Structure formats: structure tokens, C-alpha cells
Amino acid sequence: MKKILFLFFSVSILFSSCAKEDDLGKSLIDTSTPELNDVDQWIRENYTYPFNVEVKYRWDNSELDNSKILTPPAKDDVIPFLDNMKKIWIDPYVNAGGIDFMKRFIPKQMILIGSHNYNDNGSIVLGQAEGGRKISLFDLNYINFDFTGMSDWEKGKAMEPILRVFKTMHHEFGHILHQTVAYPIEYKKICTEYTSNWMNYSDSDARKLGFITGYSMLNPDEDFVEMLSVFLMSGNAGWNEIIDGIHIYDENWDYDKAAQDVAKGKIREKEKIMADYMLQVWNVNIYDLQNEIEGILTGIQSEE
Structure with a gap:
């Protein structure tokens, strides 16, 4: 009985103490x-x-x-x-x-x-x-x-920042995918000229070495996502024009078809590995994806 009375007395004191707390006023935190x-x-x-x-x-x-x-x-x-x-x-x-x-x-x-x-x-x-x-x-x-x-020329100029920013989105999304499931190791063996001085290479110079852009020369991961983003944002004809536009000349300014074929072959080999990876791992057909994006971009540019 004494224990019960003591417990009751303690609880009464607790509630009495709570009731006597000062009013802290309105909260400074906006919860609306x-x-x-x-x-x-x-x-x-x-x-x-x-x-x-x-x-x-x-x-x-x-x-x-x-x-x-x-x-x-x-x-x-x-x-x-x-x-x-x-x-x-x-x-x-x-x-x-x-x-x-x-x-x-x-x-x-x-x-x-x-x-x-x-x-x-x-x-x-x-x-x-x-x-x-x-x-x-x-x-x-x-x-x-x-x-x-x-005008058509003005539309072309207006499209440049649009293409840049959405290429960036596809680039960053490519990072998310390959960081979740890695692309095949064979991709990293195609080119060996990766460098932290990538900014010293123009896109044209990089393509002669088998890279799609100068920035893709930084490391294999950037190479992979640059390939993906350029591929998706260039359209089928534009992508093929990039590769067909690789021209290499030797020190005597003679056309070097052998070196040119090597550079083009490296990019095409990367394309195949990239396409197989996207389809087999993510069930995404990048050729269908490229075609859909190309149609959307064409529609934007053709708006009056």
C-alpha cells in the first residue's frame, strides 16, 4: 500500500511540474x-x-x-x-x-x-x-x-545551347547507369591515350585518336558517357557524319586512310559495346532512343 501511495504521489508531482512550465511563446520554425x-x-x-x-x-x-x-x-x-x-x-x-x-x-x-x-x-x-x-x-x-x-540560321544558333544542356542530362544519366552496373571492361581497352590534359585537344583531334570529344579523353567513364550523350543527341545522320568526317593526313599531308580507318573503327567498336550494354543490362535500344529524340529535336526547331 505504501508503494502504491508513493507512486501516486510521484506521478502527481510530475504532472504538477509540467503544468507549471512557462509559456515558450510562438515557435520560430515555420511549419505552415x-x-x-x-x-x-x-x-x-x-x-x-x-x-x-x-x-x-x-x-x-x-x-x-x-x-x-x-x-x-x-x-x-x-x-x-x-x-x-x-x-x-x-x-x-x-x-x-x-x-x-x-x-x-x-x-x-x-x-x-x-x-x-x-x-x-x-x-x-x-x-x-x-x-x-x-x-x-x-x-x-x-x-x-x-x-x-x-530565320533558319537563327534557329540553328538557338538550338546550340539546347543541345548542350540536354546532352549534359544524357551524359549525367549515363554516369548513374554505369555506376549502378558497370559497362564491359573491354571498352576501357579500346583506347589508351586518356589524359588529364584533355582540354588541349579539340573534338576533331580527339576523333583522330578514336575519341568522340576532347572531354572523353579524360578517363574511360567520361569516354563512355560522352559516347552515349553525343550519340543520342546527334541523330542517326548526324552521328554518321561525325564519324565519316574523320580525316587524317601524315606529316607530308598525304591522306592516311589506314590511320583514319583505325580511328573510325575504335569509335564503332565503342558504339557496339555501348549498344549491347544498354540493351542487355537495361533493356534500352539506343537506336530507337536516338530516333525518338531526333524527332523531338526536329519538331522543336521546325516550330514557327
Whole structure:
């Protein structure tokens, strides 16, 4: 009986103490639901709900390198950019590999930046990926999808930044795939001239050595994703023109067909390994994927 009375007395003291706590006032943490504007709602319907992706376009310096001078994208540019990214990158992969494939591998956070992101050497960063879960995209304020009244030449120039930024998306997505399941080791043995001084090679010079771009000379992984992204964004005819356009001359400026055939053969060998890998591992036919993307890009450029 004494134990029961003691327990009751202790509990009474506890509740009495809680009741006498001071009022701490209103919480400083904002737990209210943020008001959604038209851009936020569009993002929810097209990215967040179907793919569980967070898209941040408002300024948030915690997401960026504070040593860089960067600016957010113009609000009016956000939906056109994201809509075209869905058409050029997300939807084709959904059609090729299935919705579950894309839900699994799409980066879950996207940061949109309006300005250029310059390196110390003057080069420009088009995109940055972090662990396959977050990607930052730059240059949005320099991309225009409204071709109204443009001449064919002006449309061609307007397409250049579009091709660059979405090539970057395919490049970074290629990293996510090969970091999940590695491509065959044989790919790494095709070329041996990898170098940290890749910036000293033009794309034309790199192709003479069997690389698709200068940047692909950095290491085999960059080589693989550069091959994939250039292949997908060039279209069938454009891809073949790149390879057919490799011309090599010897020190006497005589046409060196043997060296040229070696360079072309290396790129074609990489293409075959890449195509087999994508089909066998991910059930994605890159030739069908290339064809779909080419049709979308042609449609964008032909808009009046």
C-alpha cells in the first residue's frame, strides 16, 4: 500500500511540474504549408508526383558553391525548360526502358540556375551531378524555346545551347547507369591515350585518336558517357557524319586512310559495346532512343 501511495504521489508531482512550465511563446520554425504558384504546381504534377523529384528554382545558397557568382533562372523560363527536358530526356527513356526504370534512376533533386558557371580556367560548367541523387543545371537564362519569327540560321544558333544542356542530362544519366552496373571492361581497352590534359585537344583531334570529344579523353567513364550523350543527341545522320568526317593526313599531308580507318573503327567498336550494354543490362535500344529524340529535336526547331 505504501508503494502504491508513493507512486501516486510521484506521478502527481510530475504532472504538477509540467503544468507549471512557462509559456515558450510562438515557435520560430515555420511549419505552415507554403503557397504554391503556377510554376510550383506544374512541377508537382509533372515531376514530383510521377517521379518523386524535387525541383528547386528559387535562390538557395545552401545548394550552391558560394565562391561562384550565380543567379537564379527567370521564373518565366522554368516551365518551358522543364517541359522540354521532359520531352527530350525523361519521356524517351520512359518509352525505351519503362516508367519504373526512370523512377528508379532519375535524380531526386534538381537545382536550376540561370547564369553561367565559370571555372578558373575560363571553361563553363553546364551541369553537376552529386552521387546520382542531385543534379544542378546552369545557363537557363540563355536558352530560348520560342523560335517565332526566326530565320533558319537563327534557329540553328538557338538550338546550340539546347543541345548542350540536354546532352549534359544524357551524359549525367549515363554516369548513374554505369555506376549502378558497370559497362564491359573491354571498352576501357579500346583506347589508351586518356589524359588529364584533355582540354588541349579539340573534338576533331580527339576523333583522330578514336575519341568522340576532347572531354572523353579524360578517363574511360567520361569516354563512355560522352559516347552515349553525343550519340543520342546527334541523330542517326548526324552521328554518321561525325564519324565519316574523320580525316587524317601524315606529316607530308598525304591522306592516311589506314590511320583514319583505325580511328573510325575504335569509335564503332565503342558504339557496339555501348549498344549491347544498354540493351542487355537495361533493356534500352539506343537506336530507337536516338530516333525518338531526333524527332523531338526536329519538331522543336521546325516550330514557327
